[in-house]
Amino acid sequence: MVPLVYIPPLLKSLTNGQEIVEVSGKNVREVIQAVEAIYPGFAARICDGDDLRSGLAVTVGTKLATNGLREVVDTDSEVHFLPAISGG
């Protein structure tokens, strides 16, 4: 089992239409780098330097991550990149 990265629909052009990419990595940063290695251009849409792009959040499993790129990813975790939301 390896982490499953769900590709945001608007970025599927970078992954030849692939919706889910299986890569290995211990944390979100490594997972992004692993996708980047296969599909160049991906990381630039997700990261700004060593941070997530502003307005972006990452979900690992069912849980919204609080550690950004350092969030630990289990071998069978789903990783989703979503807009950050707040509330009233």
Next chain:
Amino acid sequence: MAKKRIVTTTINGKETQFLCQPRQTLLEILRDDLALTGSKEGCSNGNCGACTVLCNGKAVNSCLILAVEAEGAEIETIEGVAPVDGLDSLQDAFLQQAALQCGICTPGFIMSAKALLQEQPDPSEEDIRFNLAGNLCRCTGYDKIVRAVQDAAAARQQV
């Protein structure tokens, strides 16, 4: 600017004199000059009721009364409601029923409810809703406020 006037009133049972410009509202004088900030300003045009005080026993929007008009009047504000050693049954009922959330409208509701219970000691739910319709609350949906007034009415009947 027009000359300032001296106005003599009774506020919360105490004779009070103040100086005001003719354009100043009673609410402005209460809040800014007399430090009675329990009456709140929500709209300044009589729509929200947060500034409700009793003027000669009747509930009025103090933002719609000019301070000079208070000459000779008997004014009661939220600061005058509680007895020295406790709370009025209305205040108590608001707390027991959790009839407030943010609390900005609460003084106005208590003043309107007080005027109502003075006139109608045993109001129906419809009476309560009709008489409090000039006070806006954005937090509670009014359910607990109406229940609090019902409870206070019952408590007053028992005394």
Next chain:
Amino acid sequence: MASTSYKVIGTRPIRHDGTDKVTGRAQFGADIQLSGMLFGAILRSPHAHARIKSIDISQAESYPGVHAVVTGTDLPEQQQKVAHLGEGDVNLYHLSQNVLARQKVLYKGHAVAAVAADDIHIAQEATQLINVEYEVLPPVLDVLEAMQDEAPVLNDDVRTDSMAGEESKDPTNVAKHYFYEKGNIEKGFEAAHVVIEREYRTSTVHQGYIEPHNATALWNQDGQITIWTSTQGSFMVRQQMADLLKLPESRIKVVPMEIGGGFGGKISVYLQPVAALLSKKSGRPVKLVMDRASVFEATGPTPGSYIRVKMGADREGKLTAAEAYVAFEAGGFPGSPVVCACMCIFACYDVPHGRINGYDVCVNKPRSNAYRAPGSTHAAFAAESVVDEICERLEMDPVEFRLKNAAQEGTRRVDGVQFARIGMKETVEAIRDSEHWKSSLEGKYRGRGIASGFWFNVGLKSSVTAMLAADGTVSLLEGSTDIGGTRASLSMQLAETLGIAAEDIKPAVVDTDSVGYNDVTGGSRVTFSTGIAVHNAGLEMRRQLIERVANIWEVKVEDVQYEDGKVRGPGGKEFTFRELAAKIHATGEPITVKGTSGSENQAGAFGTHCVDVEVDPETGKVDVLRYTIAQDCGTAIHPAYVEGQMQGGAAQGIGWALNEEYVYDEHGAMRNATFLDYRIPTCCDLPMMDTIIVEVPDPQHPFGVRGVGEVPIAPPPAALVAAIYQAVGVRMRELPASPPRLLHQILQR
């Protein structure tokens, strides 16, 4: 899973700040009086869209009694930079322009200049002496018109941004495009037996808090700035101030006053930086308070919207596909909650195939802001209305439909994420089993409707400090401003953790220098997240008490048990909390602990509402006869305030559904900027509101709390229009379903 072992949680103590609030002693933002204080007033744009050619303040400056006049040029210039405000991001360039306009005004009421004077009347008069020369531009007020190529463009720095990068080369009003997809939408619709596609519109509506915005600032001679203000986030005010004024945060202290309602609208700064600038220029403290018209015209209402929804279901009533196009009016600057609408719109259901497009669009209306479950009410109105039509077409009971399609743990949303443990189904079951649903509704022109709604609820960060006093009470310092009783809900969690009475906790909301960092009071997070911080503080206090008592008894720490507000040791040794507290000062260091939170996020919450209405076919007026709210609250800490949130949220949703809207003329001027004409529900408009607290505990919180505040605003519009349809046979697809609009539909039928 009943809270069998709780002593404090689930009870209804009197709130700690209650007496101050019923006696008028509570100090709200506008109540502050400072020595030498000046009063300020703001000059606002009379135009919805104009270029500022010049501003002449010389006459105002020399007006007797005036101490300072400021304009946009007094604020430091901002580059395009996004600030992370914890609860969300904000573009500082736009925020600064919104606080005081520079080159352009983008909505009527946009702040242009400000005056500080001896009293409010002089300040107001002086603003009229400021001479602003405008080049008036045509406004664009409608979201779909603003998306057209030929529409006037508000901001020349805005391009359509998306996950894939910029989608437009030229300046545009379409600031953002969001896109979600799951499965194969075409296949999904092919499998459907019934497909319904409808268009919906909602008007701009306001949070309508009764307390206007306010800020009092002192820019002291030593350069330290203090702001007294009512806000949902004192630390957010500090950060926005620091960014806007380009000062270190340490120079700014924010003192949160009692807050008279917020609902999302008191997070962004409006007056605070202006008051600071006026104080700096005058050398005196300056108080600014908005009038009601400015609150409507110049703060952050929730957007008007256009939503197109298409949903399909098979013969058995299983959803096969759902598609939405959602466009929100961001107002003058980008940043509507359209993305939240996109993520909420089908969240109540298990949708096998889905597609959602969302657009954030600038129009010449005030810059929109969060309003209770931002975007979710718009979304629920559209999606739940389509669901109601599907049920009608399939001749299926709407409760049965919802039970069949309800999202549950493991359901994958259209945005891809799977739900953790949630209680959507349970809220529908609660309505199904309610007296209300089981009762029959008789009479002409009467109808019943139900609808469900969802909100994420956030986690974010909190800090608290707890201090043990020798008399056995505990002071609790918190930084989460208390809008609806969170002093009580937090004190109760600390009391439960320590095994003492809620009344023995003394909570205080303190300034930004006096407690650790706290994110905003928003996202239904305080009872959840600050609750975790409070629980952590309680656990740490227990640890220290055990250590202390082990030392007193000269036994091992492992041999001391903390239970039920007592410590017990070997040989029947025992102290009550109070007995132990009395010994603290004589036996060692004071016990002062902290608690923090920030690594948990909530699983989301659902509500289902049921409403009976009677429609007057002569006038189009809708009377709400009966209302029942079922909501998953995780664990209700203080049930009375939980009920209050449910009732109050529903009341706002009812107002949105039946009356509230910004009415604009063709020049972009709001024509109803008073509480008389922008009509929020009064006492006479509502019945008693029945509540059913459903408790599906969130395992991420020690007591199972889920946020309560936001969910209940989402279902009412959809439930009401479903009920109206049953009553008079017309489907209202435009909000509000106000008497003139509804009557028009009835007459057209």
